[in-house]
Amino acid sequence: MEFGAWHHVRCDLASARQNASAFLNGLLPENDRSQLARQNWGATWAGTGDAYCRLADLNIIKKEYDGATEAWLCALTAFEVARRLVPDDDPRRAHFSAKVEAGLQRIGLSFRHEVxxxxxxxxxxxxxxxxxxxxxxxxxxxxxxxxxxxxxxxxxxxxxxxxxxxxxxxxxxxxxxxxxxxxxxxxxxxxxxxxxxxxxxxxxxxxxxxxxxxxxxxxxxxxxxxxxxxxxxxxxxxxxxxxxxxxxxxxxxxxxxxxxxxxxxxxxxxxxxxxxxxxxxxxxxxxxxxxxxxxxxxxxxxxxxxxxxxxxxxxxxxxxxxxxxxxxxxxxxxxxxxxxxxxxxxxxxxxxxx
The missing domain is CATH 3.40.50.1820 (Alpha/Beta hydrolase fold, catalytic domain)
Incomplete structure (x- = not known):
């Protein structure tokens, strides 16, 4: 199964989390070559999170708040996968954490109960x-x-x-x-x-x-x-x-x-x-x-x-x-x-x- 940043993501939290879990389970023990591949996957999952954020913004404009909430939750999962795919000392890890915090601040626009x-x-x-x-x-x-x-x-x-x-x-x-x-x-x-x-x-x-x-x-x-x-x-x-x-x-x-x-x-x-x-x-x-x-x-x-x-x-x-x-x-x-x-x-x- 292929995983990546979909151009047309769907508001389906259960499927998004199943995909993330299957991807993590499918990772293989790494060598020097696959270390680079794993970091590329980090960028891919970050792109997937960004796509979900755009979908959430679109749903808010359309006043489809349940769909916006679902998209934000999918984005948070994707960003967390991205964070774990880069080393602890990689600057992108902090960047992905910042995306998570920004998502938490914006989810109140659609969520029934704000954080x-x-x-x-x-x-x-x-x-x-x-x-x-x-x-x-x-x-x-x-x-x-x-x-x-x-x-x-x-x-x-x-x-x-x-x-x-x-x-x-x-x-x-x-x-x-x-x-x-x-x-x-x-x-x-x-x-x-x-x-x-x-x-x-x-x-x-x-x-x-x-x-x-x-x-x-x-x-x-x-x-x-x-x-x-x-x-x-x-x-x-x-x-x-x-x-x-x-x-x-x-x-x-x-x-x-x-x-x-x-x-x-x-x-x-x-x-x-x-x-x-x-x-x-x-x-x-x-x-x-x-x-x-x-x-x-x-x-x-x-x-x-x-x-x-x-x-x-x-x-x-x-x-x-x-x-x-x-x-x-x-x-x-x-x-x-x-x-x-x-x-x-x-x-x-x-x-x-x-």
Whole structure:
């Protein structure tokens, strides 16, 4: 199957995402020649995104707002594919991210509910700006998810990736940047995220008993710590404590220079003991550009099953590039993540709000 910048694109989000997923799955391990081909594909997918933007503008002129929204969502997916096809240090990556942010600003012209700016006040830690996407159910309380971007991206970039996924699921999103939570003293990230949760809990369109958290990249570790710290969290997409445990093991390796029985017992204890895990269902994303390897995730799930802890795994399909970078199929993994969140945050008799 051929993929490229169509001269006459159609407003069909499902087909656009299926094409993006099939394209990512079809990438082959790279050599020097295919490295150039992959970058050319990046330009092709960026051109496809531009074509969708032109279609959205045309639909707005014709006052066909549903079609315009669909075209914008297709454009966001195409730009995200383009971003992932160029190396992290390529200037075009920032250019494609800027296209995503511009799309988010313009989608309000057609979208039923605009992406809102939300100031989160955190007391002595100051305040910061987050993005809030309402679920579109003003007459009922919907579940919500706090989404924290990875360490290399802004919150707006993550929102651009997730917007096409969350549409129609009845879930609100509060999206924040990794830098707003990570650059604090020990315990500061939990305080910041608690203020985010407070902000959502006070909103009349949010069901405070159905709020989850999703940490992308290194933010998966922050999500684990926060869900264990604040028991109001109903579901967490996180690293299951693996990042912190790995750091602890490395510290032990560095501090211990002898191979005595006490050292072996210490390491064995760290490997077998579940981390301080949340008291809620958790989903661990293993492999890809995240912080958790597939092997570590499977070991964690085995330990948690024995301890009757609700842990699920999702393993994105990925391709390793010729320069060592990895591209994961974000389309399929994001769909899996939000299907899981939709299921775990569904209303239950215990969560009915009177």
């Amino acid at each position: 809102e700016s939300a100031w989160i006040a955190c007391g002595d830690l100051g305040e910061f700006l987050a993005c809030y996407l309402p679920a579109g159910t003003p007459n009922s309380r919907a579940p919500a998810v706090i989404c924290v971007s990875n360490e290399e991206e802004k919150g707006a970039t993550l929102l651009g990736r997730l917007l096409p996924v969350v549409i129609g699921r009845g879930i609100s999103l509060l999206v924040i940047s990794h830098e707003n939570t990570a650059n604090h003293a020990r315990g500061g990230s939990e305080i910041v995220l608690s203020h985010c949760l407070d902000h959502l809990s006070l909103r009349p369109d949010v069901d405070s008993s159905r709020i989850g958290i999703y940490g992308d990249g290194l933010s998966a570790s922050l999500a684990t710590d926060f869900a264990a710290y604040d028991r109001r969290i109903a579901a967490a997409v996180c690293d299951g404590g693996i990042w912190n445990r790995t750091r602890s093991l490395r510290s032990v390796d560095w501090m211990t220079s002898t191979d005595d029985g006490a050292d072996r017992d210490m390491v064995s204890g760290l490997c077998s003991r579940p981390a301080r895990l949340p008291n809620c269902p958790i989903l661990v994303v293993a492999g890809g550009r995240g912080v958790v390897s597939v092997c570590e995730a499977i070991k964690l799930q085995t330990v948690c099953m024995a301890a009757r802890i609700d842990v699920d795994l999702v393993m994105p399909q990925l391709i390793r590039g010729g320069l060592g970078e990895e591209i994961d199929n974000f389309v399929s993994s994001d769909d899996c993540i939000f299907r899981w969140l939709e299921q775990k945050l569904a209303p239950t008799p215990e969560r009915v709000v009177g």
